[in-house]
Amino acid sequence: MRGQFPLKMAVGATAIMLLAAGCSGGGDDETSAADALVSIGIGEPQHLIPSNTTESNGAEVLAALFSPLVDFDADNKPYTVAAESVESTDNKVWTVKLKDGYTFHNGEKVGADNYINAWNHAAYGPNGNGGSYFMERVEGYKDLQSEDPDGDGPQKAPDPKAKTLTGLKKVDDLTFTVTLSEPFSGWRSVMGYTTFYPLPAAAWASEGVLKEDYEQAPIGNGPFKIKGTWQHDSKIEVERYDAYPGEKPKVGGVTYKIYQEQTAQYADLMGGALDVVTQIPIENLATAPADLGDRFKTSSNSVFQFVGFPTFLSQYSKVEVRKAISMAINRKEITDNVFRGSQTPATSFVSPAVAGYRENSCGEACTYDPAKAKAAYDAAGGPKQIKITYNADGGHKAWVDATCNQLKTNLGVDCVGVGEPKFADLLTKVENKEDVGMIRLGWIMDYPLMENYLGPLYGTGGSSNYYGYSNPEFDNLVKQGSAAPTEDEAIKLWQQAEDILARDMPVIPLRLGQNVFGHSERVKNVEVDKFQKVEILKIEATS
Amino acid sequence: MSNVESVAQAEVPGAAGVPVSPDGGPEKPRSLTGDAWDDLRRNWIFWAAAVLVVLVVVMAAFPSLFTSADPDACALSRQHQGPSGSAIFGYNFQGCDVYARTIYGARNSVLIGLFATIIAGVIGLIVGMAAGYFGGWIDAVLARGIDIVLGIPTLLAAIVLARRLSADPQDTGFWAVVFTLGVLTWTTGARIMRSSVISAKNQDYVAAARMLGAGPGRLMFRHILPNAAAPFVVVLTILLGVNISTEATLTFLGVGLKGNAISWGIDISTAAPYVRETATPLVWPSIFLAMTVLAFIMLGDAIRDAFDPRLR
Numbered sequence: 001m002r003g004q005f006p007l008k009m010a011v012g013a014t015a016i017m018l019l020a021a022g023c024s025g026g027g028d029d030e031t032s033a034a035d036a037l038v039s040i041g042i043g044e045p046q047h048l049i050p051s052n053t054t055e056s057n058g059a060e061v062l063a064a065l066f067s068p069l070v071d072f073d074a075d076n077k078p079y080t081v082a083a084e085s086v087e088s089t090d091n092k093v094w095t096v097k098l099k100d101g102y103t104f105h106n107g108e109k110v111g112a113d114n115y116i117n118a119w120n121h122a123a124y125g126p127n128g129n130g131g132s133y134f135m136e137r138v139e140g141y142k143d144l145q146s147e148d149p150d151g152d153g154p155q156k157a158p159d160p161k162a163k164t165l166t167g168l169k170k171v172d173d174l175t176f177t178v179t180l181s182e183p184f185s186g187w188r189s190v191m192g193y194t195t196f197y198p199l200p201a202a203a204w205a206s207e208g209v210l211k212e213d214y215e216q217a218p219i220g221n222g223p224f225k226i227k228g229t230w231q232h233d234s235k236i237e238v239e240r241y242d243a244y245p246g247e248k249p250k251v252g253g254v255t256y257k258i259y260q261e262q263t264a265q266y267a268d269l270m271g272g273a274l275d276v277v278t279q280i281p282i283e284n285l286a287t288a289p290a291d292l293g294d295r296f297k298t299s300s301n302s303v304f305q306f307v308g309f310p311t312f313l314s315q316y317s318k319v320e321v322r323k324a325i326s327m328a329i330n331r332k333e334i335t336d337n338v339f340r341g342s343q344t345p346a347t348s349f350v351s352p353a354v355a356g357y358r359e360n361s362c363g364e365a366c367t368y369d370p371a372k373a374k375a376a377y378d379a380a381g382g383p384k385q386i387k388i389t390y391n392a393d394g395g396h397k398a399w400v401d402a403t404c405n406q407l408k409t410n411l412g413v414d415c416v417g418v419g420e421p422k423f424a425d426l427l428t429k430v431e432n433k434e435d436v437g438m439i440r441l442g443w444i445m446d447y448p449l450m451e452n453y454l455g456p457l458y459g460t461g462g463s464s465n466y467y468g469y470s471n472p473e474f475d476n477l478v479k480q481g482s483a484a485p486t487e488d489e490a491i492k493l494w495q496q497a498e499d500i501l502a503r504d505m506p507v508i509p510l511r512l513g514q515n516v517f518g519h520s521e522r523v524k525n526v527e528v529d530k531f532q533k534v535e536i537l538k539i540e541a542t543s
Numbered sequence: 544m545s546n547v548e549s550v551a552q553a554e555v556p557g558a559a560g561v562p563v564s565p566d567g568g569p570e571k572p573r574s575l576t577g578d579a580w581d582d583l584r585r586n587w588i589f590w591a592a593a594v595l596v597v598l599v600v601v602m603a604a605f606p607s608l609f610t611s612a613d614p615d616a617c618a619l620s621r622q623h624q625g626p627s628g629s630a631i632f633g634y635n636f637q638g639c640d641v642y643a644r645t646i647y648g649a650r651n652s653v654l655i656g657l658f659a660t661i662i663a664g665v666i667g668l669i670v671g672m673a674a675g676y677f678g679g680w681i682d683a684v685l686a687r688g689i690d691i692v693l694g695i696p697t698l699l700a701a702i703v704l705a706r707r708l709s710a711d712p713q714d715t716g717f718w719a720v721v722f723t724l725g726v727l728t729w730t731t732g733a734r735i736m737r738s739s740v741i742s743a744k745n746q747d748y749v750a751a752a753r754m755l756g757a758g759p760g761r762l763m764f765r766h767i768l769p770n771a772a773a774p775f776v777v778v779l780t781i782l783l784g785v786n787i788s789t790e791a792t793l794t795f796l797g798v799g800l801k802g803n804a805i806s807w808g809i810d811i812s813t814a815a816p817y818v819r820e821t822a823t824p825l826v827w828p829s830i831f832l833a834m835t836v837l838a839f840i841m842l843g844d845a846i847r848d849a850f851d852p853r854l855r
Binding site for chain 2: 333
């Protein structure tokens, strides 16, 4: 999920929340625990179309409605769910065999065509799908894109050359092959992402065109089916789909209650109107352990928070300057005091959530040493004024101000935090090469591979390389790693690439995230995974 | 002509007999201002308000007289520490000295209140005086204009306007708030001015001045304004207090001062979510804000009472 994390929570409309709270689905005493209804708090999803869902609210709901080809165990090893097998001999041509017996919620059988059609739709440029970039590796992707000749001007972009990916081929009803433009050993894991869910024939208005109201009541192949439609800004209800051939859910249904503010979710949890809060807001962290007792829980996730140096800003062009700034930041103090221990200091460029993570791969540069930092900063002639630009809607002001205060004290510089209203405003300023100073960024992995923390973020032209870092040696190592025949070999090469980052410091790693969640007494076995989603097949009602 | 002359003559004080004070000396002619001052001197509310206002103004002008601490020197390691010898109000979330920030916060509040009130005063003076003096269609147009601005909900309009004016996130929003408050709050002043001018312009001394050949400018500013100004000044004093409080409200809502400005509104808004942990960073700026607003409003009230003969 691209850098927009954490989720935007708009302010207002408490009336709607009260309305939602009034319709609490607590489940009556007559039904057994297996048929009980539980409720989970989310924000309003942007979309419920798999290929256009790159934020965690929509992904949370879709995970109940759809069953992925592969999922991940506790060690992030992919295992097949809807797929019988995913095989490749050369990491370039992948054969996907589907399990027999899966049906969509309208009774339709799930077949190879459902995947191929959905993926072609995802990749086709004019559809404007947020998850389109996941298809970049598939052969023929470029032919499905077209460039607008005059940017935002009046001329319309020409139609792309092709409408379907040449890399997708149907073998039989339950088998298809995916040909990549370059070998990638991690492709099996990539296919676990939301974008790769299948779509039923009933979803299409005509060939390649989705029905406009499909996302109001998505028909999926998952353990739950939608009950009614998506009630915007209020709730989304799902109920158990009895014909689901896979692992059965342990509850009868889930109500996803939609909130504008995280603090309101927490208040509802306290008031008994909500069962699960997946992210307890910072404001409540000091009191939450006492409020919730053993229902206050933490688990690791894949969030990585950092600040980047746009390469067009010459004052940060010296690596010594970037390193000195990094060494002048006391990460531990910020995670303890601002985040109340809900995040941990980052000392590497990848999250421990993926194989290949090494503690302290950033080395001295991420170790707090104010004296050395000051000496190095002065010697390298660092700028007298430092600026950190952040998006003001994500709750970043507190830690940016704290970081600035540390830099002021430790480096003797002037430091200001500048809050842009939205992340997109920040990106616009970076594109216009304005003096934004350091920029705040965050990353949740898309698929559990070390490569996901390298290629998209630092590769030349990477999808989220907003600062413009480019190093051919790095690009080469990531590419070689992706093409390596085994995961171990791949990791070795990726680790070498990470070492280059530690040397060049294009960004300063700051913090690693953690899920800090809580639940009511009505539910048990609540787990939140590394993608910040509730494990929907594990949650149970207590009575 | 002769008629007017004779009336004017009869009004000259002392012509018919100089009033004699008990000790036999001639008493100075009593003016409205003089009476009001006599009244104010004996009003403890006036003195309390005046002392507070002077204190806040000195605080805004010379904050270093009150504290030697730097309001920008913050360290997370001191987060939410309680009151101590070095920081008598304790430390806030970022580990900044709450006392120092509260003292330094006075400047923005007072300056915004002052500038906004000056803008409101100038607009109100011009519009009110023009409407009252010229009357006729000019009055009709201006008075309806006042009604229209008065009909706009101040806070709602201020939120929209302040956000539009200060779109650049690097801007502290100071002048945006000043302008917003100024252009939205001049109506009461204009109405008061209009009615005072209407009552003053029919006085005989105005007629006399006109007969003597004074033009509209001279009449308005030399003859009418001094006699119509008192209630207007009172309204502006009260408005100053109201503007300070509205500034804090806008800042609390995130559309007033922002970024690295030091202000009571910002401090109140950042401390609010942590009130269950520690209340002092919220309580002290709130008390200072409340006292300042109260001081200006009480001062205005006391002056109004003194100038209003009916309340004497």
